[in-house]
Amino acid sequence: MPIKGILLGGKAAPLCVTGAGLVSAAGRGLAAFEDLLPAKRREDAGHFAASVRSVVPAGGDGKPDSGRESDRAVTFAAMASVEALRASAATAGRLAVHVGTALGGVGAMSFASPQTDQTAAGSRSGLADSAGSLEDLAIDGFATRLASSIRQAAGSLEVARPRCFSVTCVSGLCALEQAAADIALDRADGALVGGVDAAGQFMQAGFRALGALSASGKCRPFDTRHDGIVIGEGAACIVVEPVRRRFARQGAPCPQALGCILSQRLVSDAVHLTTPDAAGRGMAAAVEGVLADAGLAPAEIGAVLVTAVGSPVYDRMLSRALELALGGAAEEVPVTTWEVVTGHALAATGILGIIHALVVLRRGEAHPAGVAESFQPDPECRLRYVIDAPVRLRAPTVLLLTVGFGGQNGATLIAAAPGVAT
Amino acid sequence: MIAGVGVAHGEGTLRGDQFASRWNARRAIPPDAEPAASAAASALSEAGWWRPGSGAPCAGGLVVANDGMSRDATARFARELSGAWGSAPPPSGFLFSLPSSTAAVLGILFGLPEYQSTLVGPAAGIDALRHALDLLSLGRLERALVVVGSARGAERVAVAWCLDPRSPDPWQIDCGFPESIAGPTMSHPPPAAEIFLRASEAIARRETAAIHLEAPDGGWIRLLRTEGARPDAPERLS
Numbered sequence: 019m020p021i022k023g024i025l026l027g028g029k030a031a032p033l034c035v036t037g038a039g040l041v042s043a044a045g046r047g048l049a050a051f052e053d054l055l056p057a058k059r060r061e062d063a064g065h066f067a068a069s070v071r072s073v074v075p076a077g078g079d080g081k082p083d084s085g086r087e088s089d090r091a092v093t094f095a096a097m098a099s100v101e102a103l104r105a106s107a108a109t110a111g112r113l114a115v116h117v118g119t120a121l122g123g124v125g126a127m128s129f130a131s132p133q134t135d136q137t138a139a140g141s142r143s144g145l146a147d148s149a150g151s152l153e154d155l156a157i158d159g160f161a162t163r164l165a166s167s168i169r170q171a172a173g174s175l176e177v178a179r180p181r182c183f184s185v186t187c188v189s190g191l192c193a194l195e196q197a198a199a200d201i202a203l204d205r206a207d208g209a210l211v212g213g214v215d216a217a218g219q220f221m222q223a224g225f226r227a228l229g230a231l232s233a234s235g236k237c238r239p240f241d242t243r244h245d246g247i248v249i250g251e252g253a254a255c256i257v258v259e260p261v262r263r264r265f266a267r268q269g270a271p272c273p274q275a276l277g278c279i280l281s282q283r284l285v286s287d288a289v290h291l292t293t294p295d296a297a298g299r300g301m302a303a304a305v306e307g308v309l310a311d312a313g314l315a316p317a318e319i320g321a322v323l324v325t326a327v328g329s330p331v332y333d334r335m336l337s338r339a340l341e342l343a344l345g346g347a348a349e350e351v352p353v354t355t356w357e358v359v360t361g362h363a364l365a366a367t368g369i370l371g372i373i374h375a376l377v378v379l380r381r382g383e384a385h386p387a388g389v390a391e392s393f394q395p396d397p398e399c400r401l402r403y404v405i406d407a408p409v410r411l412r413a414p415t416v417l418l419l420t421v422g423f424g425g426q427n428g429a430t431l432i433a434a435a436p437g438v439a440t
Numbered sequence: 441m442i443a444g445v446g447v448a449h450g451e452g453t454l455r456g457d458q459f460a461s462r463w464n465a466r467r468a469i470p471p472d473a474e475p476a477a478s479a480a481a482s483a484l485s486e487a488g489w490w491r492p493g494s495g496a497p498c499a500g501g502l503v504v505a506n507d508g509m510s511r512d513a514t515a516r517f518a519r520e521l522s523g524a525w526g527s528a529p530p531p532s533g534f535l536f537s538l539p540s541s542t543a544a545v546l547g548i549l550f551g552l553p554e555y556q557s558t559l560v561g562p563a564a565g566i567d568a569l570r571h572a573l574d575l576l577s578l579g580r581l582e583r584a585l586v587v588v589g590s591a592r593g594a595e596r597v598a599v600a601w602c603l604d605p606r607s608p609d610p611w612q613i614d615c616g617f618p619e620s621i622a623g624p625t626m627s628h629p630p631p632a633a634e635i636f637l638r639a640s641e642a643i644a645r646r647e648t649a650a651i652h653l654e655a656p657d658g659g660w661i662r663l664l665r666t667e668g669a670r671p672d673a674p675e676r677l678s
Contacts, residue, residue: 030578030580120538120540121537121538124514124537127518129518129521129522152511152514152515152518156511156514157510157539157560157561158507158508158511158560158561158562159561160560160561161560161561161563162561179563179617179618181559181563181567182559182560182561182564183557183558183559183560184506184538184539184540184558184559184560185540185543185556185557185558186538186540189540192557192558195555195557195571195575195580196571196574199571199574199575199578199580200574202578203574203577203578219521220517220518220521220534223517223521223529223534224517224531224534224535224537225534226528227528227529227530227531227533227534228531228534228535229531284555284556284557285553285554285555286502286544286547286552286553286554286555286556287553288497288547288548288551288552288553288556289548290548291535291541291544291545291548292535300553423538423540423541423544424540424541424543424544424547424556425544425547426556
């Protein structure tokens with residue numbers, strides 16, 4: 019398939035993904051994530067502790083086994099970066115680094131209370147310690163704290179100072195915008211782009227205060243019983259390069275691209291601080307924009323991947339947005355999600371969604387969304403959700419929809435690797 | 441390029457009723473979003489992109505640099521959690537501990553329903569301006585509002601610039617940072633808004649055809665008023 023499209027709705031060309039890495043509640047690494055993607059309905063669907071504590075002990079830092087207390091968000095980002103950079107096999111060239119996070123290490127903070135567990139995180143909590151930790155974990159210093167880990171992981175690559183974007187759950191997609199600009203303007207040969215957040219009591223209590231958490235503790239997208247978010251955590255990173263690669267690979271063949279990001283649009287609703295435009299107009303505009311930029315018709319979308327946080331407001335908004343943007347094609351295209359596996363991984367969401375799209379494209383099918391055996395479809399969610407069996411993609415293109423607090427809507431088009439000219 | 445400039449210190453004077461149909465007139469503008477909202481109002485008014493009370497959407501992207509503006513809210517929410525675990529703390533502390541909430545407020549107040557982004561940290565001012573300039577040069581945005589806010593202790597300041605490549609304003613802008621990863625790792629880097637304050641003052645004076653400002657952390661802004669003008673010797677911020 020010829021690569022066409024305009025990545026940023028301007029002059030930036032599509033980008034190949036040559037490496038991917040992640041750590042999430044599904045486990046550490048791309049393989050662990052893929053292994054847990056649902057194959058059928060399951061009664062325990064979405065009922066899990068969406069924490070990577072079993073993968074990275076609480077308090078772990080950039081060196082996974084050291085046990086030294088540090089910034090848990092930096093730990094996750096470093097792990098995902100190492101995996102992505104190794105997969106890319108790049109050994110020489112200019113690497114831009116752009117990372118998104120909603121709260122950096124602050125989200126993982128815990129506080130002394132009778133209910134607090136006595137893990138390493140719990141034992142250091144309480145206001146006095148927390149005040150000190152606030153300084154250590156403040157998001158303002160996140161990029162600086164991450165820099166040394168990235169430099170180690172990047173080997174002989176010429177690494178630029180990391181930039182830190184914070185736009186709730188679309189943070190990583192904003193980072194992707196700057197990466198595409200750096201490559202288009204020849205300031206970089208490629209870029210490491212990531213999203214990361216860590217979730218402790220600070221994050222959990224914040225979402226509880228906003229009334230956004232699931233009371234049942236289950237992520238049940240598209241189901242009449244969907245009642246809110248199950249918070250996840252983790253990091254997702256990708257290495258992106260131009261279609262005509264610029265990184266050198268010494269002693270290793272140039273890897274096959276995992277896929278290609280054709281186009282992206284980010285649109286704000288600008289109507290509410292936490293909830294989206296219920297009519298889905300912002301997301302619909304984003305979808306129409308990416309299709310126009312890529313020169314694709316709605317019928318050429320193979321599958322839609324959605325940030326299905328398990329919130330009725332968002333599930334229904336996404337349904338309305340796709341009906342607005344795709345018309346009759348919205349009834350045909352299969353819709354699925356990864357969120358039942360990972361929980362809502364906050365700022366990791368956008369890049370995690372891109373990685374999920376790469377998996378779906380490689381498999382050539384959209385997997386079941388992982389709903390419960392007793393699934394009761396919400397009548398206001400009218401899309402063709404993949405429920406019982408995988409659905410073959412009718413075209414090698416996936417549309418990813420990412421939502422974020424503050425009325426953020428992201429639409430990203432990702433295509434399969436075959437046909438990418440290298 | 442610079443269609444409007446706004447500067448605000450400390451508490452703002454905006455009222456909810458100045459944002460008809462976009463903000464509940466009985467609700468105050470969130471203090472955590474001041475003075476960014478005041479600076480943005482001044483810049484947008486000067487550019488003619490927004491008129492108080494109109495309620496009309498305002499075309500253009502929004503890029504915010506948040507240098508410490510979320511710290512008060514983060515500390516507040518942490519105190520509330522520590523002191524009252526088991527009861528429900530109010531959500532505003534958490535909401536404004538998210539650096540992007542300032543941009544979200546600006547988007548609602550001024551009706552900016554396009555691209556919105558926030559960069560964080562002491563280097564975020566230059567990074568945000570670079571981000572906006574890149575997206576403008578690539579045709580991703582037609583025009584953009586850049587707001588740089590810094591909070592260091594009780595001192596809070598914000599600077600807003602309306603950028604429009606089609607504007608008759610003669611200033612051309614460039615900016616950057618040393619690309620080395622060993623760049624701004626100073627233990628006490630200057631507030632992100634400081635260099636923008638100096639640049640805004642120089643623009644207002646209109647005394648020179650070229651301005652080149654350098655910050656101690658290596659960040660720089662260059663403004664050229666006429667094509668081919670040579671910048672004066674760099675002015676360094678102490």
